[in-house]
Amino acid sequence: MEKINGYIASNEQRFLDELFDLLRIPSVSADSKYAADVARAAEFIKNKLIEAGAENVEVCPTNGHPIVYGEKIIDPALPTVIVYGHYDVQPADPFELWTTPPFEPTVRDGKIYARGSCDDKGQMYMHIKAFEAMMKNDALTCNIRFMIEGEEECGSSHLGPWIMENKHRLKGDVILISDTSIIANDIPSLESGLRGLSYVEVEVTGPNRDLHSGVYGGAVANPIQALCEMIASLKDENQHITIPGFYDKVLELSKAEREEMARTPFNLDEYKKDLNVNDVRGEGGYSTLERTGIRPTVECNGIWGGYIGEGAKTVLPSKAFAKISMRLVPNQVSNEITTLFSDHFNRIAPAGIKVEVRPHHGGEPVVTPTDSVAFKAASMAMEETFGKKPIPTRGGGSIPIVALFEKELGLKSVLMGFGLDSDLIHSPNEHYGIFNFKKGIETIPLFFRNFAQLSK
Amino acid sequence: MEKINGYIASNEQRFLDELFDLLRIPSVSADSKYAADVARAAEFIKNKLIEAGAENVEVCPTNGHPIVYGEKIIDPALPTVIVYGHYDVQPADPFELWTTPPFEPTVRDGKIYARGSCDDKGQMYMHIKAFEAMMKNDALTCNIRFMIEGEEECGSSHLGPWIMENKHRLKGDVILISDTSIIANDIPSLESGLRGLSYVEVEVTGPNRDLHSGVYGGAVANPIQALCEMIASLKDENQHITIPGFYDKVLELSKAEREEMARTPFNLDEYKKDLNVNDVRGEGGYSTLERTGIRPTVECNGIWGGYIGEGAKTVLPSKAFAKISMRLVPNQVSNEITTLFSDHFNRIAPAGIKVEVRPHHGGEPVVTPTDSVAFKAASMAMEETFGKKPIPTRGGGSIPIVALFEKELGLKSVLMGFGLDSDLIHSPNEHYGIFNFKKGIETIPLFFRNFAQLSK
Numbered sequence: 047m048e049k050i051n052g053y054i055a056s057n058e059q060r061f062l063d064e065l066f067d068l069l070r071i072p073s074v075s076a077d078s079k080y081a082a083d084v085a086r087a088a089e090f091i092k093n094k095l096i097e098a099g100a101e102n103v104e105v106c107p108t109n110g111h112p113i114v115y116g117e118k119i120i121d122p123a124l125p126t127v128i129v130y131g132h133y134d135v136q137p138a139d140p141f142e143l144w145t146t147p148p149f150e151p152t153v154r155d156g157k158i159y160a161r162g163s164c165d166d167k168g169q170m171y172m173h174i175k176a177f178e179a180m181m182k183n184d185a186l187t188c189n190i191r192f193m194i195e196g197e198e199e200c201g202s203s204h205l206g207p208w209i210m211e212n213k214h215r216l217k218g219d220v221i222l223i224s225d226t227s228i229i230a231n232d233i234p235s236l237e238s239g240l241r242g243l244s245y246v247e248v249e250v251t252g253p254n255r256d257l258h259s260g261v262y263g264g265a266v267a268n269p270i271q272a273l274c275e276m277i278a279s280l281k282d283e284n285q286h287i288t289i290p291g292f293y294d295k296v297l298e299l300s301k302a303e304r305e306e307m308a309r310t311p312f313n314l315d316e317y318k319k320d321l322n323v324n325d326v327r328g329e330g331g332y333s334t335l336e337r338t339g340i341r342p343t344v345e346c347n348g349i350w351g352g353y354i355g356e357g358a359k360t361v362l363p364s365k366a367f368a369k370i371s372m373r374l375v376p377n378q379v380s381n382e383i384t385t386l387f388s389d390h391f392n393r394i395a396p397a398g399i400k401v402e403v404r405p406h407h408g409g410e411p412v413v414t415p416t417d418s419v420a421f422k423a424a425s426m427a428m429e430e431t432f433g434k435k436p437i438p439t440r441g442g443g444s445i446p447i448v449a450l451f452e453k454e455l456g457l458k459s460v461l462m463g464f465g466l467d468s469d470l471i472h473s474p475n476e477h478y479g480i481f482n483f484k485k486g487i488e489t490i491p492l493f494f495r496n497f498a499q500l501s502k
Numbered sequence: 503m504e505k506i507n508g509y510i511a512s513n514e515q516r517f518l519d520e521l522f523d524l525l526r527i528p529s530v531s532a533d534s535k536y537a538a539d540v541a542r543a544a545e546f547i548k549n550k551l552i553e554a555g556a557e558n559v560e561v562c563p564t565n566g567h568p569i570v571y572g573e574k575i576i577d578p579a580l581p582t583v584i585v586y587g588h589y590d591v592q593p594a595d596p597f598e599l600w601t602t603p604p605f606e607p608t609v610r611d612g613k614i615y616a617r618g619s620c621d622d623k624g625q626m627y628m629h630i631k632a633f634e635a636m637m638k639n640d641a642l643t644c645n646i647r648f649m650i651e652g653e654e655e656c657g658s659s660h661l662g663p664w665i666m667e668n669k670h671r672l673k674g675d676v677i678l679i680s681d682t683s684i685i686a687n688d689i690p691s692l693e694s695g696l697r698g699l700s701y702v703e704v705e706v707t708g709p710n711r712d713l714h715s716g717v718y719g720g721a722v723a724n725p726i727q728a729l730c731e732m733i734a735s736l737k738d739e740n741q742h743i744t745i746p747g748f749y750d751k752v753l754e755l756s757k758a759e760r761e762e763m764a765r766t767p768f769n770l771d772e773y774k775k776d777l778n779v780n781d782v783r784g785e786g787g788y789s790t791l792e793r794t795g796i797r798p799t800v801e802c803n804g805i806w807g808g809y810i811g812e813g814a815k816t817v818l819p820s821k822a823f824a825k826i827s828m829r830l831v832p833n834q835v836s837n838e839i840t841t842l843f844s845d846h847f848n849r850i851a852p853a854g855i856k857v858e859v860r861p862h863h864g865g866e867p868v869v870t871p872t873d874s875v876a877f878k879a880a881s882m883a884m885e886e887t888f889g890k891k892p893i894p895t896r897g898g899g900s901i902p903i904v905a906l907f908e909k910e911l912g913l914k915s916v917l918m919g920f921g922l923d924s925d926l927i928h929s930p931n932e933h934y935g936i937f938n939f940k941k942g943i944e945t946i947p948l949f950f951r952n953f954a955q956l957s958k
Contacts, residue, residue, distance in 0.1 A: 076813025
């Protein structure tokens with residue numbers, strides 16, 4: 047390991063320069079005007095995998111954005127690790143809230159500021175560089191396969207079909223993913239569960255055209271008002287979700303499990319101070335960590351309708367829209383929840399209002415076993431680099447493909463992320479610590495070593 | 503009158519061509535990027551007033567957009583009519599919903615399609631052409647003063663100060679305004695009242711930055727959800743407004759007055775069919791005409807927050823916004839209602855949410871007397887050109903300056919409009935009938951004749 051760490055230390059600046067080149071490509075998968083950039087990012091990953099020593103590297107076309115595959119099979123008798131990551135990023139708007147432009151990576155206070163710096167280009171690229179370090183020092187202890195996709199931020203809708211067609215080259219023992227967070231740079235942690243997702247877009251129509259609010263106001267259903275009423279009614283005064291059947295399959299944790307969770311370090315005052323809110327708001331009877339870890343939720347991610355320009359316009363609009371997502375927990379099923387939502391939303395529309403619910407994408411919630419060889423290999427690796435045993439946590443976010451891997455490949459995932467919740471992923475000024483980038487590159491080879499040893 | 507009508511008939515095409523030139527100027531007052539166009543429209547009006555025979559014509563600067571003044575004082579002993587109108591227009595977006603571009607006037611089925619064709623360039627320009635017809639035929643029977651402003655669509659905020667500084671040249675007997683509608687081309691009507699307006703913009707802030715809805719969803723107040731709850735709560739299940747004190751000053755009409763109103767021709771089935779809604783929605787206990795004519799209302803004119811682009815983004819945003827307007831009836835007071843709203847909206851904000859309410863503009867409700875000389879002059883003029891006595895109606899829209907004229911100049915207004923409620927003012931595909939444009943130009947000289955005679 048000393049040789050590897052020496053190699054990492056002496057190549058640090060080059061690793062960063064390469065990451066910066068990748069961050070300069072605005073590979074926003076959700077917006078079709080960036081399609082050429084997404085393709086360019088895929089080519090970039092392909093070339094870097096080849097340079098690092100991967101074989102059979104290919105940019106695999108799909109009906110959406112491509113998946114980059116590469117492998118290094120050193121011995122069929124050794125265990126095989128499949129590294130998953132994504133090279134696409136979230137949209138960067140509102141651009142004006144970025145201190146420095148989102149696609150011109152800039153270092154401030156030891157942090158790399160750029161869209162995708164943490165989610166997931168920075169975390170994914172650690173694996174390519176750790177692989178390079180192992181290859182250049184003859185220290186690769188497992189077979190490795192890379193599967194780096196370009197649609198994670200818009201639903202991974204073409205990954206499933208691609209996996210089904212490529213099962214022959216996806217034989218392995220575990221999926222390794224760095225797309226999650228640790229509690230703090232001095233409090234390492236490992237995700238042991240992820241919420242699922244159901245994401246819909248709703249369109250609410252009142253009159254067949256925009257009306258003058260003076261002439262018609264007070265007499266005709268206003269779709270904005272109706273949409274507000276419908277969204278407001280999704281939660282009761284206890285912040286409990288009112289969609290009939292929504293909680294039917296929610297797995298309640300035992301008292302012992304909740305007590306175990308309550309031992310996770312968490313400071314509510316610091317949390318409120320960090321967000322500058324006078325209080326938190328969530329489901330009655332549950333703590334903040336429980337609200338984000340083991341309880342499902344409904345959030346409106348976007349809303350628009352009527353006149354939103356400068357000044358005043360007295361319009362009673364024809365339509366209003368919202369993007370609404372639900373985070374799911376075991377054993378809720380994404381498709382079922384989408385249907386429950388859609389039926390409910392249509393049912394509660396007031397007179398004079400038509401509703402259309404369009405499903406965007408979804409993913410199933412997962413719980414990863416903490417007693418597996420892979421989890422132990424990750425835990426030991428982090429303990430060695432951080433000097434502290436990582437705390438198992440339940441993350442609030444969703445990586446829908448984790449459930450997909452389990453279903454299609456029969457493989458569990460290890461969620462060994464190195465980000466921080468304060469990295470502003472999906473927000474303006476997303477950043478990733480150089481400390482975290484380096485720590486990841488150092489920890490990954492230890493995972494491979496441990497996994498090979500523990501698998502014997 | 504035969505000479506005048508002959509003049510109008512033989513100049514009809516030129517009148518339309520001139521109006522089209524005016525409609526080609528995108529004089530959107532609410533959006534600062536059109537400021538030069540607004541100035542251009544003012545110059546256009548000035549030149550046309552001079553050509554028509556007005557004197558002392560001036561583009562009067564204000565701290566906002568200018569006011570065009572012009573006059574023709576033929577005899578101080580004669581009554582003086584002050585014509586008010588506006589040359590500014592509403593924003594034209596969404597542009598993609600226009601069949602032909604908003605600033606390229608096009609005639610289809612006898613209607614002029616363009617932003618401002620009805621509101622108010624088309625209706626205002628009738629007065630300049632009627633004035634020209636009277637001047638060219640030596641038939642002007644009253645003194646006339648024009649006061650054409652450029653900020654009606656964004657609050658007329660500089661008209662009040664200008665009027666106070668220019669009272670010496672605003673001496674007169676009545677204000678004549680064409681900026682309202684008739685019931686139908688074969689059912690003429692005259693407005694006898696207008697609702698007031700209170701328009702605010704609200705900004706709701708939750709956490710200090712956009713958050714990942716997976717990591718924070720369910721635990722932190724979402725400003726979109728909070729805004730929806732707050733807007734939804736503004737009306738109860740009976741669509742009665744819940745702002746404390748909102749109805750305190752509302753003048754209830756007598757049973758006799760309501761019975762008189764109920765005689766206004768109105769077909770609810772046609773109304774619903776025209777709007778393609780399965781039902782109307784409004785305050786319980788009142789008819790549709792009462793809801794728009796004699797009852798106040800709250801409407802959300804615009805809402806936005808979070809991610810509103812293509813695809814899906816799992817953001818829990820920091821802020822959400824809405825534009826909200828209230829239509830007022832006698833004796834509600836615009837400033838008081840704005841304060842009641844602001845206090846209420848701040849009071850109902852849930853934990854973790856900060857609220858800012860910014861007043862946009864307002865105007866007082868008015869009732870115009872139906873037994874005045876001016877109202878009779880208008881009624882008789884319309885009866886002569888339409889062949890039917892016009893029905894007095896209570897309009898739902900607001901022309902805030904009508905209350906201002908009453909307060910500052912002590913003058914009542916006559917609201918002799920020629921538009922139709924179906925003209926799509928403030929909407930895509932705004933239009934104005936050539937029939938209505940001509941009918942207006944023919945009716946105005948009759949008003950002047952009648953007003954001079956009845957004033958003797």
